[in-house]
Amino acid sequence: MPTAYVEVYEEEFERLEQALRRLRYDSNAKAVFLIDKNGQQIAAVGDVEEFDTTSLASLTAGNVAATDGLAKLIGEREFSVLFHEGQRDHIHISIVARRAILLVIFDERSSLGLVRLRVKRASTEMDEIFEDMNRKENRGPEGQVETSPFSEITDEDIDSLFGD
Amino acid sequence: MTFINYAAKEINCKIVYYGPGLGGKTTNLQHIYNKTAPDRRGKMISLATEADRTLFFDFLPLDLGSIRGFTTRFHLYTVPGQVFYDASRKLILKGVDGVVFVADSQTDRMEANVESIRNLELNLQEHGFELINIPYALQFNKRDLPSIMPVDEMYRMLNYKREPTFAGIAPQGVGVFETLKSVAKQILVELRKK
Numbered sequence: 001m002p003t004a005y006v007e008v009y010e011e012e013f014e015r016l017e018q019a020l021r022r023l024r025y026d027s028n029a030k031a032v033f034l035i036d037k038n039g040q041q042i043a044a045v046g047d048v049e050e051f052d053t054t055s056l057a058s059l060t061a062g063n064v065a066a067t068d069g070l071a072k073l074i075g076e077r078e079f080s081v082l083f084h085e086g087q088r089d090h091i092h093i094s095i096v097a098r099r100a101i102l103l104v105i106f107d108e109r110s111s112l113g114l115v116r117l118r119v120k121r122a123s124t125e126m127d128e129i130f131e132d133m134n135r136k137e138n139r140g141p142e143g144q145v146e147t148s149p150f151s152e153i154t155d156e157d158i159d160s161l162f163g164d
Numbered sequence: 165m166t167f168i169n170y171a172a173k174e175i176n177c178k179i180v181y182y183g184p185g186l187g188g189k190t191t192n193l194q195h196i197y198n199k200t201a202p203d204r205r206g207k208m209i210s211l212a213t214e215a216d217r218t219l220f221f222d223f224l225p226l227d228l229g230s231i232r233g234f235t236t237r238f239h240l241y242t243v244p245g246q247v248f249y250d251a252s253r254k255l256i257l258k259g260v261d262g263v264v265f266v267a268d269s270q271t272d273r274m275e276a277n278v279e280s281i282r283n284l285e286l287n288l289q290e291h292g293f294e295l296i297n298i299p300y301a302l303q304f305n306k307r308d309l310p311s312i313m314p315v316d317e318m319y320r321m322l323n324y325k326r327e328p329t330f331a332g333i334a335p336q337g338v339g340v341f342e343t344l345k346s347v348a349k350q351i352l353v354e355l356r357k358k
């Protein structure tokens with residue numbers, strides 16, 4: 001079966017959130033998002049209610065994908081950082097662990113230099129968490145505490161999703 | 165790439181609507197958006213040109229309720245259909261879980277349909293996927309127009325692996341949810357096999 005899965009378990013989720021919280025605090029940012037390269041939000045901290053987080057995740061991933069495409073066209077592997085400057089709010093986008101996107105939204109209470117510095121430190125930490133996640137994924141079901149809850153999905157479960 | 169978050173109890177899947185330009189992909193998403201309760205859908209984003217042609221993608225997040233205690237979300241994307249947007253199409257297929265092919269039933273668009281399926285096959289391969297293995301549904305759209313090819317003839321021409329097929333008139337909603345359900349079910353069945 002070709003479909004791949006990204007799985008996040010409780011322990012790593014909490015570690016990731018903690019790293020995000022620290023990054024947000026240290027960099028004085030409004031909000032920090034961790035997004036899967038396919039456009040799905042992994043975790044978010046800060047003033048997240050202010051934003052349409054689902055759209056934010058999808059557009060950020062689209063932005064990174066397009067920029068990656070551009071990089072390849074000119075013979076670069078990737079552009080490691082993207083920065084969008086607004087009148088009030090600014091966006092700093094970087095890649096962590098080659099598979100996730102870190103999005104920091106900040107305003108005049110912070111600065112690009114500070115964000116860049118703190119993102120670097122947070123990335124190192126998150127690289128490690130992702131490595132642990134990879135190990136868990138590769139270990140497969142026997143390494144998990146419980147068996148996949150999805151093996152027991154019934155046709156009725158599926159039909160009920162559509163209100164049939 | 166199905167994204168399973170055990171901590172937040174969420175499953176996220178990605179469905180891509182593929183097909184030749186002006187076949188009705190964006191219209192499929194618009195209909196789904198219009199007919200879905202506001203608390204079950206996110207914002208629909210269209211990155212379009214001024215002439216309303218899809219430039220990069222349309223995006224519609226749907227929340228279909230829960231399965232085994234996990235909130236089940238589908239992220240629907242469309243690709244730009246015109247031949248020269250191939251680089252963008254490739255990007256959007258990244259991490260796809262299932263594909264809906266929206267074919268244009270007009271006889272003079274058959275070649276464009278065939279070409280687009282071939283293009284889908286190749287672009288999936290670049291991501292390490294095979295169309296033969298991936299959840300897939302085929303829609304014969306624009307059944308309301310005058311110069312269209314009969315459905316059985318279209319089937320012979322376009323079916324790839326005996327995938328489920330649906331006749332559609334996207335602006336009226338005919339076949340739209342049936343097609344979506346079909347591919348969503350196939351994705352969840354894959355999840356069960358996991």
Ligand SMILES: Nc1nc2c(ncn2[C@@H]2O[C@H](COP(=O)(O)OP(=O)(O)O)[C@@H](O)[C@H]2O)c(=O)[nH]1
Nearest residue numbers: 185186187188189190191245305306333334335
């Ligand atoms: N008559 C008719 N027009 C359709 C149908 N589906 C889409 N259209 C129209 O075809 C045009 C292109 O549709 P669009 O969804 O933008 O195509 P896309 O390029 O595949 O996204 C629009 O003007 C639609 O209103 C259909 O089933 N019947």
Ligand SMILES: [Mg+2]
Nearest residue numbers: 189190218242
């Ligand atoms: Mg379109």
